[in-house]
Amino acid sequence: MSNLNHTGPNKSPEAFAAAGNSDAASDAPSGSSVPSVSAAARNPELGRKFTLGKDITDEQKEFYHKYGFVVFSGVFFPEQIAIVTEELEKQKKLVADSGKTEINGVPIKFGIDKENRVIPQRTPFMNLLSPVIDRLVRDPRLEALLQFIPDSRFGYNERDGVVINHYVAGGKSKFKKLGWHTDSIRDIFYLEKVRPMLNVGIHVSPSSATQGGLRIIPGTHNQSIWKLLTGKLHIIGHAPDPNELIVNVAVGDLTIHDGRLWHRAAGPTQALGHNRKTIYFPILCGPYSPKNENSKPPFYLRFMTNVKPKPDVKDV
Ligand SMILES: [Fe+2]
Numbered sequence: 001m002s003n004l005n006h007t008g009p010n011k012s013p014e015a016f017a018a019a020g021n022s023d024a025a026s027d028a029p030s031g032s033s034v035p036s037v038s039a040a041a042r043n044p045e046l047g048r049k050f051t052l053g054k055d056i057t058d059e060q061k062e063f064y065h066k067y068g069f070v071v072f073s074g075v076f077f078p079e080q081i082a083i084v085t086e087e088l089e090k091q092k093k094l095v096a097d098s099g100k101t102e103i104n105g106v107p108i109k110f111g112i113d114k115e116n117r118v119i120p121q122r123t124p125f126m127n128l129l130s131p132v133i134d135r136l137v138r139d140p141r142l143e144a145l146l147q148f149i150p151d152s153r154f155g156y157n158e159r160d161g162v163v164i165n166h167y168v169a170g171g172k173s174k175f176k177k178l179g180w181h182t183d184s185i186r187d188i189f190y191l192e193k194v195r196p197m198l199n200v201g202i203h204v205s206p207s208s209a210t211q212g213g214l215r216i217i218p219g220t221h222n223q224s225i226w227k228l229l230t231g232k233l234h235i236i237g238h239a240p241d242p243n244e245l246i247v248n249v250a251v252g253d254l255t256i257h258d259g260r261l262w263h264r265a266a267g268p269t270q271a272l273g274h275n276r277k278t279i280y281f282p283i284l285c286g287p288y289s290p291k292n293e294n295s296k297p298p299f300y301l302r303f304m305t306n307v308k309p310k311p312d313v314k315d316v
Contacts (some may be wrong), residue, residue: 030303031116039218039245046218046245051072052254054148058304064148068221068261071247075141075254076202085204087132088164095120095129101308103128105295106160108235110308111173114171114274118308121168121175125161125291127281136202137281145256145283149196153284157290158185162281169212169267172309175210177267180232180241182220183259183282194225197259198283200271205268205276207249213277214255215240221258227258238264256283 038045050060052072064070076084094116101108109122112190125132137156146152156162169176187194207213223231232241242260249255259282268276 005221007188008226011136012221017189018232020065031224039243040197047237047248052141052144054144055126056144061148064256064258067218068258069216069218069247070256071191071249072250072254072256074250076136078251078252080136081204081252084132084136084279085277086206087130088166091123091126091130091133091164092119092166095123102297104157104161104291104293105297106291107297109175111168111175112172113168114173116171118162119166121166121167121173123164125157126164126279127156127162132150133279134164135201136279139200142200142254145190145198147283148256149199149283152196152198152283153283154200155284157283157292158284158289161291162279165278165280167212167276167278168267169269171277174295176243177238178265180237180262180264182228182262184228188229189224193286194228194260195284195286197285199220199259199280200283201249201255202275202279203251203253203255204279205272206251207247209246209248215244215266216247216257216261216263217241217243217246218261220262221260223260231262238266 005189046067048063049071050057050073052075054208060070070171094278095108096110103123108120108124110118111121114121117305123129127137137154142154146154165178167176167178182201184194184197201214205211205213218226219230244264247255265276268274280305
């Protein structure tokens with residue numbers, strides 16, 4: 001698997017400058033380079049999807065240890081996702097009108113949607129606000145996911161809890177996509193040991209080459225701490241990487257990805273109405289660190305504004 005024998009992201013995407021025929025082309029900002037052959041085309045195994053059963057199989061564990069992620073197909077029925085989607089729409093308005101600027105010390109990131117309304121674009125601890133979302137993430141079938149990391153637990157009231165991201169591409173939105181990052185970088189900010197962690201994604205919006213969504217660099221969860229810090233510029237870089245995988249997920253699929261894996265979220269395209277929502281929550285191990293209303297904002301999120309933007313026309 002020569003294309004995966006790297007310990008960090010390749011820093012020279014220019015070397016793979018677009019020769020057309022790229023399924024990453026739709027993510028590319030104009031003028032940037034894109035890989036000429038997708039990771040999945042070079043290694044079809046990367047496109048595999050699995051079924052979530054009572055136990056995680058040896059094959060699923062092996063895939064995770066090798067590549068740092070797993071896609072589970074059709075974990076949630078369309079009817080369940082429809083209820084969740086409706087709930088997220090309801091919560092969007094409730095949070096915007098609530099006057100809250102943070103939850104358990106974690107700022108809510110506000111932005112402006114295409115209709116010029118102020119909306120929450122990153123809401124932490126949605127499980128504390130919404131019984132519907134709380135029930136969703138506590139589905140007993142998800143317990144099996146804990147088998148990926150020994151002595152692990154769901155971080156429902158740790159870190160940022162259940163995070164809802166709402167990407168809007170268009171209008172005055174400034175939260176269109178999320179640049180390359182690793183989720184484990186926060187351990188380093190806290191001078192803590194980088195412990196194994198997973199981020200669980202329940203997909204209420206699809207992800208694909210033509211719709212935007214999750215891009216990862218398979219195998220980078222095995223990188224050194226140095227590579228984790230320096231392999232790419234955290235958050236700032238958006239350019240497609242020659243080794244990136246466009247993760248294809250359908251509505252109702254569930255993904256796990258390792259916290260050390262380089263990943264990004266490409267902006268939602270016209271095919272998704274320029275709107276994309278995600279639900280993520282962590283699986284953690286090590287010391288239990290619950291948050292509460294007295295918790296202070298974490299250092300790594302201090303750059304986030306919790307001051308609502310002022311649209312020219314409110315609630316048009
Ligand atoms: Fe992430």
